[in-house]
Amino acid sequence: MDHELASCQNVLVDRATRDEDARRRYPESEDDDSWLMGPSNVVSPYLIDVSKIMNCRALRRGGDKTQVRPLEPNTHIRRRLSHSLGVAGLAVPIAKLLGLHPDLTHAAGLGHDMGHTPFGHTGEVTLSRLSEKKICHEILGVVIAQKVERRGRGLNLTHQTLLCLRDHSRGDGQFGTETCESEESALVMHTDKIDYFWADYHDIFERGDCLNPLDYPELVGLAQWFGKGYRSRTAKCLRALCLESKAAGRISFGLCEEAMRLTRVKEIMYGKIYNVVNRRAEVISLIERVYRALEKIAPHLDPVFFIALLGDQELLGLAKKDNLSPADLAGLSATEILANLKETKLDLTSPDLGW
Ligand SMILES: [Fe+2]
Ligand SMILES: [Fe+2]
16 A cells, blocks of 8 residues: 555544434334344444345345346346446545545445346336336435345334435436435445446447447546556546545545546446447337236236336346247246235335435
């Protein structure tokens, strides 16, 4: 580690979330993981959250949900799960360096995208349009964590972790951290973007089977300025984030040259790239087919909720069938989950965190 980066050690330790701050909705006596809990926090409450998230169905479903390139058979192209692991992998060492809570950062990094529908943001937007409800994966993730996992009892995550999940998303908007309620939340918000821009860039331009980099010289020039490959580009961003955060006395990544150049990367990715690689028309048509079929054959279900709980391949399989019948839903991840829920029409737009 270079001298300048080493000087960032523990600079935010006074602003770290503490184990003593952790609170859960339900008492220890009602928690499946109570065997790990105790008055002295021998195991950090946020490490217990990491364990809960690592073993939950929502995280597993992320193994078959689009990150950036839908309907691609190559398993090296990132899915939501690999992106979430990537965010945690980048954010935890930075939390350690700066003196923030590494376990809260880990839980937030792993769990932040648990609420994604199949086919990424196209799925989210399409389901919002069809249902006339604003479906946001950051809210849906909190609903799933609290009311869907573990047969509807929820994971009983700490309020602190749930807030990180709720507050991580910015879409194509500004990357401000004003709404983040902890430094760990702010770190994960920035690390999410740092990971996905450079991971998406790699999957789109550096596999040789998607877009031609020669057609996007400004973006390629920016990527080259940051370094050669995902590792060096993310490292340059995170190093700058550490130095800017040290100067600001809180997580900050908006004033340095790296942040400004990354903002330009964001503008180009959202303005010219994502809409080319997301196979929008094809994905919309698949979702619409399944949504309309579900309205007919399973009127007791909320089609948005059902579809949100499917993986890409499950949805694709349903969309390919002519004359879908209730028997075709047997054995799917969504069917398995809904069979165990008392309430199958949840409010998917409310995180219900006022406790
Ligand atoms: Fe997200
Ligand atoms: Fe993400």
